[in-house]
Amino acid sequence: MTGPTNGRRPRTGHDWRLLKEACTALLPRVPELVDEHLRQLSDHSPVFGRVLPHDVHWREAEEAMRIGIEAISAPRASPRRDLEYAEEAGRRRAQQGLPLDLLIHSYRNAGYLVWDSLLEGVAGRDPEKLAVLMRSATMVWSAVDAQAAVASDAYRATELELRRRTDEQLQALLDALLEGQATPGLAARAAAGLDLPEHGPYAVVVLRVERRDGREAFHRQIQRTGFRFIWRMRTDCEVGVVALRAEEGLDGLARLLDGRCPGPGGISPVVGGLADLGHARRLAELALRTCPPDATGIVRLDRRMPAALVVSQPELAGRLVADVLGEVLTVEPSDRAVLLETLDTWLDCEGSAGRAAARLYCHRNTVFNRLRRLEQLTSRSLTRPRDLVEVALALEAHRLSGAP
Structure with a gap:
């Protein structure tokens, strides 16, 4: 419960005195109201019982209700303990994992219980004062709305912060896995946090x-x-x-x-x-x-x-290029490009001169002539498997080097 958000009080001093009297008379009944409040919350949703231990929930609800009742009739300049407590409660419920809609429902439920009890108390003592108290309804329910709003804002801010921290923790776990860290239990923690199977x-x-x-x-x-x-x-x-x-x-x-x-x-x-x-x-x-x-x-x-x-052995790759393709790389650039393109295409066509010629838009004999010149320049025979492997690897190393 909370006091009004904008400092409004009952219309007259008589109204305020009656509200204060009613609130003071209600304070001894707070434990009884808290028992009923928690019972109604439990009937509304079993989540309350799963998230909040009963004894802890009871103590917090008792404190919140007592602060709220006192704040309703507090002087205008009084510190807003009700809103401070609502902010703390909103943060706490977010950390505990209670859904936001249940947090708001709990404030509404407490508001109904307190308001009904205030009306019953006044009506039982002096029914004629009931109409006077009713003029305080707008102020009281504005107070309840303010408290719920403050708690909701604190809840959302805490939820965002928790999500950010969780995301950072999960990213750290993923980074550790990608770096190959062998920390015991790392994979299991990452699996649980990322919702992925460990295996x-x-x-x-x-x-x-x-x-x-x-x-x-x-x-x-x-x-x-x-x-x-x-x-x-x-x-x-x-x-x-x-x-x-x-x-x-x-x-x-x-x-x-x-x-x-x-x-x-x-x-x-x-x-x-x-x-x-x-x-x-x-x-x-x-x-x-x-x-x-x-x-x-x-x-x-x-x-x-x-x-x-x-690429995993760049020094050896450089030596391979120099040893196998050294003479090829000394020829005129345009001729060199034609020879290497022909070799690459022929290899890609699985050694078929006909298919390579079709891709290169030339006669198959032209392909043969270029391959023979490559054999002369490299001192390798493309018909010998060992030589062919060396030439193919050297061509790959040269291409990956980015050299023309």
């Missing part, structure tokens, strides 16, 4: 941050597909944890992301649970590193293993 198929997606526009639309679009994504933005990339659907796995994830990502990205292999996200994140980053500088698509590490080997 099950997961993958990590790492997207290169090149522009921010379009990302919100991208996130909304993929969240409607049935996959569960949790994203973390970092300085130069965006990391997504994906709870995979067993029936689709990486194939379904790759189809979903293909053409939708606002930049190049890498997908890790499947891991068995939250505890493995750190390993998955490193592999997804490695997959992303296999994308050339001008790439826009998303790649899977399990489909880019040769390139991953190359």
Whole structure:
């Protein structure tokens, strides 16, 4: 209960004295009113009993009701203890997890009990004074509304703060998992907080941050597909944890992301649970590193293993390029570009000169001639498997270096 929000009092001093007399007479009955109040709340919703221990609830309700009754008839300049208590109660109920609608209902219910008791007390002692007391109704119910409003505002502010703290805690747990921390119980706590299974198929997606526009639309679009994504933005990339659907796995994830990502990205292999996200994140980053500088698509590490080997050993990759393609890189730039494009296309066409010629808009004999020149420059034979592996890896290393 609370006093009026705007300082209004009954119309006359006689009215105020009658209200004060009625409130003073009601104070000894507060324990009885609190018992009835808690009984009615319990009948209204079992949540009160689950959230608030009865003895604690009784003490708090008794204090609130007593402060409210005293505030109704307090002098105009009196400190607003009722509103201070309502603010504290609103914060407390948010922390305890009582739904806001039940908090407001509890104030309304207490208001009805106190007002009815005030009327009954006056009517029993002097029915003629009942009409005088009724003139105080607007003031009393304004007081109840003010108290409920203050408690509600405090509740909402506390709820937002609690949600912010919870979000920060969950983000810290997710970051710890993605960093590969081996803290005991970390995966279990993250599973409970993020509402994810601790064990099950997961993958990590790492997207290169090149522009921010379009990302919100991208996130909304993929969240409607049935996959569960949790994203973390970092300085130069965006990391997504994906709870995979067993029936689709990486194939379904790759189809979903293909053409939708606002930049190049890498997908890790499947891991068995939250505890493995750190390993998955490193592999997804490695997959992303296999994308050339001008790439826009998303790649899977399990489909880019040769390139991953190359980028994971940059010093050896540089030596491989120099050893295998050194002579090729000395020829005139336009000729070099034609030779390397022909080799890349031929490899992509699984060694078919005819298919490569169709893509390159030239005769198949032209493809053969260019490949023979490459064999001469590299001192490797494309018909020998070991030499072919070296040439293919060297070409991949050169392309990923961004060199012309």
